[in-house]
Amino acid sequence: MLRLQSIILAKAKHLTVPSPSSLRLVKKRMIAMDLMHHSSCFLLPTIPLQRRPSLTYALLVLNQNLPRFTPLLWNHAQLHLCADGGANRLYDEMPLFFPQEDASDVRRRYKPDVIKGDMDSIRREVLEFYASLGTEIVDKSHDQDTTDLHKCVTYIRDSASGLDKSNLCILVVGALGGRFDHEMGNLNVICRFSYMRIVLLSNDSLIHLLPRTYCHEIHIQTSVEGPHCGLIPIGTPSKSSTTTGLQWDLNNTAMEFGGLVSTSNIVKEEKVTVQSDCDLLWTISIKKL
Numbered sequence: 001m002l003r004l005q006s007i008i009l010a011k012a013k014h015l016t017v018p019s020p021s022s023l024r025l026v027k028k029r030m031i032a033m034d035l036m037h038h039s040s041c042f043l044l045p046t047i048p049l050q051r052r053p054s055l056t057y058a059l060l061v062l063n064q065n066l067p068r069f070t071p072l073l074w075n076h077a078q079l080h081l082c083a084d085g086g087a088n089r090l091y092d093e094m095p096l097f098f099p100q101e102d103a104s105d106v107r108r109r110y111k112p113d114v115i116k117g118d119m120d121s122i123r124r125e126v127l128e129f130y131a132s133l134g135t136e137i138v139d140k141s142h143d144q145d146t147t148d149l150h151k152c153v154t155y156i157r158d159s160a161s162g163l164d165k166s167n168l169c170i171l172v173v174g175a176l177g178g179r180f181d182h183e184m185g186n187l188n189v190i191c192r193f194s195y196m197r198i199v200l201l202s203n204d205s206l207i208h209l210l211p212r213t214y215c216h217e218i219h220i221q222t223s224v225e226g227p228h229c230g231l232i233p234i235g236t237p238s239k240s241s242t243t244t245g246l247q248w249d250l251n252n253t254a255m256e257f258g259g260l261v262s263t264s265n266i267v268k269e270e271k272v273t274v275q276s277d278c279d280l281l282w283t284i285s286i287k288k289l
């Protein structure tokens with residue numbers, strides 16, 4: 001059937017008729033393209049049981065203002081890490097979410113499992129406080145070629161034992177806003193570790209990568225996210241990207257940095273689908289309460 005359609009199409013377009021072997025390759029590629037589901041259900045107070053796939057979360061705290069939903073993410077996560085100065089944020093800002101409570105009670109409740117980085121930003125009192133509670137401290141001050149976020153992602157990938165890594169999603173708070181070189185470094189990390197699920201979060205938006213090796217179904221949590229969204233080819237130009245569920249859908253459209261990129265788009269349906277020949281950044285706004 002596929003061969004017949006292609007022959008008719010090729011004849012109509014005066015093209016060479018595709019050989020059965022090249023068609024087998026096309027068919028194989030079509031079958032091999034797995035579906036990847038995405039859902040920001042970690043922003044909901046309780047994660048629905050029927051959510052697909054069922055993910056394990058790790059929370060990574062960077063050195064930027066903590067988003068207001070950090071305690072919620074903390075509760076969903078099974079592993080908690082701070083990247084160097086991220087520990088100062090946890091120490092200083094977590095108690096502000098619980099003004100009725102004693103600050104040191106809050107700090108003890110939200111104890112990170114690991115602090116890793118080059119340790120040039122964490123304050124001594126903060127380091128000593130968490131070390132005394134049993135937090136693992138990984139000092140990588142000799143490595144001045146990778147960012148603290150990078151160092152923490154490799155810790156989760158290589159060292160975090162007792163964590164189900166088959167369906168792991170790393171939620172990174174404090175990743176956006178502030179210094180632009182840091183923001184770009186953080187985006188670079190999600191491109192570099194494109195085989196891992198990593199979500200960069202701030203109070204206003206979230207970003208993750210859509211690897212080109214999958215078809216993507218993004219299930220929009222309309223109570224907490226949208227409608228503003230974007231799809232950006234960050235590394236290489238895309239010859240063809242196709243979407244459904246957006247106000248300005250892409251239809252086999254070419255995109256490139258310096259040419260067309262899809263920003264200020266609007267989500268129109270609860271399910272958005274994306275397929276591209278390139279890795280794309282997906283970003284969506286987070287609703288104010």
Ligand SMILES: Nc1ncnc2c1ncn2[C@@H]1O[C@H](COP(=O)(O)OP(=O)(O)OP(=O)(O)O)[C@@H](O)[C@H]1O
Pocket residue numbers: 062063064083084085086117118120121122147148149150174175176177178179180182183185186
């Ligand atoms: N303003 C910011 N915006 C976005 N991300 C940030 C910002 N500041 C820090 N980060 C993230 O938090 C991590 C830890 O921050 P920290 O301040 O400890 O880094 P650092 O290594 O001291 O950086 P630098 O030496 O460049 O100031 C960084 O690796 C980066 O990923």
Ligand SMILES: Cc1ncc(C[n+]2csc(CCO)c2C)c(N)n1
Pocket residue numbers: 118143144145146147148
């Ligand atoms: C080409 C190049 N540019 C910048 C740095 C500096 N740098 C990059 S990551 C990092 C650690 C930050 O915690 C530092 C200092 C480098 N090494 N190589």
